[in-house]
Structures are given as structure tokens and as C-alpha cells.
Amino acid sequence: MFGFLNVYKPSGMTSHDVISVLRRVTKIKQIGHTGTLDPFAEGVLPVCIGKATRLIEYLNDDKAYIGTVKLGKATTTYDIEGETVNFSDKKANLDEIKEALKVFRGEIEQLPPVYSAIKVKGKKLYEYAREGKEVEISPRRVTISKLETVDFNFEKQEVSLLIECSKGTYIRSIANDLGKNLGTYGHLIKLVRIKAGDFCIDNAIRLNELDSTEKVCENLISPEEKLHFPVYELDEEEKNKVSNGMKIKLPDSLKNADLVTLTFNHKLAAITKTDEHQLRCEKVFI
Numbered sequence: 001m002f003g004f005l006n007v008y009k010p011s012g013m014t015s016h017d018v019i020s021v022l023r024r025v026t027k028i029k030q031i032g033h034t035g036t037l038d039p040f041a042e043g044v045l046p047v048c049i050g051k052a053t054r055l056i057e058y059l060n061d062d063k064a065y066i067g068t069v070k071l072g073k074a075t076t077t078y079d080i081e082g083e084t085v086n087f088s089d090k091k092a093n094l095d096e097i098k099e100a101l102k103v104f105r106g107e108i109e110q111l112p113p114v115y116s117a118i119k120v121k122g123k124k125l126y127e128y129a130r131e132g133k134e135v136e137i138s139p140r141r142v143t144i145s146k147l148e149t150v151d152f153n154f155e156k157q158e159v160s161l162l163i164e165c166s167k168g169t170y171i172r173s174i175a176n177d178l179g180k181n182l183g184t185y186g187h188l189i190k191l192v193r194i195k196a197g198d199f200c201i202d203n204a205i206r207l208n209e210l211d212s213t214e215k216v217c218e219n220l221i222s223p224e225e226k227l228h229f230p231v232y233e234l235d236e237e238e239k240n241k242v243s244n245g246m247k248i249k250l251p252d253s254l255k256n257a258d259l260v261t262l263t264f265n266h267k268l269a270a271i272t273k274t275d276e277h278q279l280r281c282e283k284v285f286i
Helices: 016-027 050-058 093-102 127-131 169-181 213-218 236-243
Strands: 003-007 031-035 044-050 063-071 074-075 084-087 106-110 140-153 158-165 184-195 231-233 259-264 266-277 279-283
Touching: 003 016, 003 050, 016 031, 016 213, 031 050, 031 106, 044 050, 063 140, 063 169, 093 140, 093 158, 093 169, 093 279, 158 169, 158 184, 169 184, 236 259, 236 266, 236 279, 259 279
Parallel strands: 044 184, 074 184, 231 259
Antiparallel strands: 003 044, 031 044, 063 158, 063 184, 074 084, 106 140, 140 158, 259 266, 266 279
16 A cells, blocks of 8 residues: 545544554554644644655645634643633734734744744753743744635634645744734634645545545555656666666656656656756655
8 A cells, every 4th residue: 555645634633643543444554644733733634655655755845724813812832722821801903913914924933832842952842841941942934925814703802814834834823923913912722724735625534434444545645646746657678777776867858857756557666866867766666
């Protein structure tokens, strides 16, 4: 079994829980995902089965979310699972929110939440936080390509945001920082990932539907569908060379390419990189 699954991760499960379920169903150990979702979050979780785990680095990793922020309260984790640390009675209006969002668009520096898995001196930040220890956190550069309001309830002080961003962006930090920018507080109460690279929520499969090996096979996506490199079909002689990790001649039609997907009988054979007048194997699957 070899390919990708577009899984809808339910709220209340960790990303690792999803992998554990699929390993139990398929009896395959070599399964991984392309980006962790917090337990309270839900939505798209691309999963790689078998040798497809070796293709994760080649997948588009931009993300899109619908996140709901509750204004007026801050928590330790910047989300609904943390302990309350601050309150404010101030009520923001929609115009103020739209203005405050402007500073988050584009390339920005973002401080990760103290409750996160980022490592400092070999130790995860949430481990320091649980021990009550303060540690210096370095900002991370991320890109917010789209950020806009999709719903707002003035009385509840709840605003839902559409966020399109680069890998490594913390939506919890946006919620917390938005509250600060409005002169109040904020935390994330709901998060749905609607897109991860080329995997979209509209055709994501609910985890409880993947209850047998047959169901998993039915929903497998062939790697070639998600790899956006030029494709070259090998002949028998070239296939034998590639299967031994050997270089093959670079076709004239691909002289401007960087990475090339090789197929044999229209199935993935290798990922190669152009090397002068040859194609050099990076990952071989035959």
C-alpha cells in the first residue's frame, strides 16, 4: 500500500492518535502525517502511507484555517484548553477588528505560545511552562498571505477569521496578539484546518469511515497527483538503471526543470534532480 490519504481529523484526538488508528486498521507501521493539529482543532490532516512517507518534503505545505477568537479573555495556552489568566470588559467592534488585523498580513515575526512543542536547549517549551520556568522565546518569521473576518458576534465578542499562511504559523498566537492589539485579551475557541497544501476539506475522509484496509485503499491518492514536477515515462532500459540508483540522460524537453518525477507503466518510479545533462535519483520507489 503506497499513497496519500486526505483525512478529516476530529476534535479531541491528537494527530498521533489518527496515525495509531490507521496503523491498527492497515497493519502498516510506515505511516506519517504532514503537519500536526492541536487536539482541540479539527480538519484536514494529510497522511502518507508506506513509502509515500518519503515524499513529505516535496509536498506544498501552505495552510488555510477558519479560526474563531473569543475576545475579552486570555488563557495560558492561548486557546480554550488553557487556564484563564486575564479578563477585560472592553467590547471591540468590527471596524476596530479589521483595522487591528492589518499588522498581521504579509511576512511577520511571531512569538510562539509558551505551550508549544518548539524546543529550546533540547527541551520542549510546554515542559518549561508546566514546571513554571520562564525561558526566552525567539520570534519566528512566518507569512500570512490572507487574513479576513468571515463572521462576528458583537454580544459574544467572537470573531471568525479566514487565515491562509505558511507552515509553522501559530493561529493561537494570532488570537492572543489580536486581543492585545485591541486593548483587551483574546484566545482561540475553535480551529478548523480547511486546507493543507493541495489537500482540501471538501474531499477529506472522516476517520471513522476508514475502518478497514479496503476503505483505506479505496481512498488512497496516488503520489503523482500531488507532486507538481514534470513527469517523464521511463523505458525498460532506463527503468533498470533507475532501479539501481543510476543516472539517466536528461531529455531535451526537461532541460529547464529542477526536479523531475519518473514513472514506469505510469506509476511512480523515482524523484530525480537535474544534474548537468543527466537526471540524478533522489528517491527511488522501484
